[in-house]
Amino acid sequence: MKYNKLSTIATATLLAMGFTASAAASDRVIIQVDNSKKGVVKALAKQLGGDVKVDADGFIAAQFTGKTLSEIKGLLNNPHIKLVEQDFERRPMAIYNDDLGNPMAEQLTPYAVYQSQANLVNFNAGAGMKVCVIDSGLDRSNVDFDWGNITGDNDSGTGRWDVAGGPHGTHVAGTVGAADNGVGVVGMAPGVAMHIIKVFNASGWGYSSDLAYAAQKCTAAGANIITMSLGGGGANSTESNAFATFTNNGGLVLAAAGNDGNTTRSYPAGYPSVMMIGANDANNNIATFSQFPSCTSGKGKNVTTDETICVEVTAGGVDTLSTYPADGATSSSLYAGNTAYASSAMENSGTASGSTYFMGLSTSVNSAAAGKVCVIDRGTISFHDKVKNCQNSGGIGAVIINNTAGMLYGTLGEGSANTTSIPAVGAALEDRAALLAASNMTVSIESSDYGYMSGTSMATPAVAGVAALVWSNFPSCTGTEIRNALKATAQDAGAAGKDVYFGYGIVKAKAAYDYLSVNGCAGGGDTGGGDTGGGDTGGSCKGGPKKCG
């Protein structure tokens, strides 16, 4: 099969945006259960529409989209379950979206690199920039890093820093500094030195004291930037003081605004010393999930400026392509003829290619599907049974089309609950007519080292990488001076002028570079407007030949 990478990426973008719109709801619970009964309870949760997110010692966590805690408690009325409670609030700030990866034999540049002009500024590798990434570790299996420039701290609680605790930290680090090496993706500051501190594992969480301690470790490692794609409610002086100290010593600290799409102030982003980062999409629109707390005075709170505390800038954070632990992402693809259609991986792996047979609702076996790819409508019976009927008919792959607007996401059951083996993908209702009209199809599910995620977690390392990129060209500046330059040159978006969603706007590396070239570290002009960026970006390239060519 011939991959058409661009069209696959583009269709994936559309469906991922639909996915994120509803994913911020707090419909996720922790289910306490003895390990010996966990398999039964996981199967039950899945049967009831739950998406199992965490499988831990003594509990699982599952998301029941659109349901309230009391509704979920009502569903999970089972003697094996000890307790059902709301999942913990402080978390990495990404909306996982790990079934959209695409295996890549060549390097793709994430859209945010172009959007924030990182391709127009050359990274000065000799300037001593080091970004401290406080997250879930960076998996050494991914080859898209300059590993000689990366260090980290092991932790008795979370384990080795270079073993991923879920894909989040690896994804975040790739956005900061994935290597410009011809494969995979490229970060905002390709190959920048990084120090990795692992404060949580997969679907875990950290505490404010962990972060305060991490800031000290970042200092000890010689980092000048801290990026945190995490947060939660509640401020305390220990945490605030730690980041103020880092900032007052010349550093720059960034943290995610949060993904709940409301005015809630998350911490550490809500501390005055920390640059709060929101997320925009590829079309310069604010991400629906990006939090927008009101701007309050930071005076007297460990900072010397009178900067207000709210979102300061944004960067791309909707459907961000970046690095995963090896084979950690699952990619699906769906081709009708040579045309790629959006799809979601449901279950099984492999590639099925052949003529199509429309099975309707696939409520029974039909030998006419033998040797063919089954095209199936959603409804009446379970996804699993539909695919099973296809397989028992001799079908080689299955496409289940949604019966409501948007992409169909689903699974066929874990472990022994799934008795199918053919690749099965979901498809969007909008593509139904085209898929039914297709005479042949290729369905593929495979693992990938790269995948998409959405969240202010993805925007934050993008700004951290841009900061490292710009700062590397003006290493005598302080972190606060770089912060001011990024704000002064951000491209206004949304409502005219500074607003609570975008802050000063979308961060622009080349504009900040030019601003510092003209004005020096201390800046020259009024930084209140946030409207000095946004002009034509297609002009001169002052960077070196590597990135400007």
Ligand SMILES: [Ca+2]
């Ligand atoms: Ca690369």
Ligand SMILES: [Ca+2]
């Ligand atoms: Ca604005």
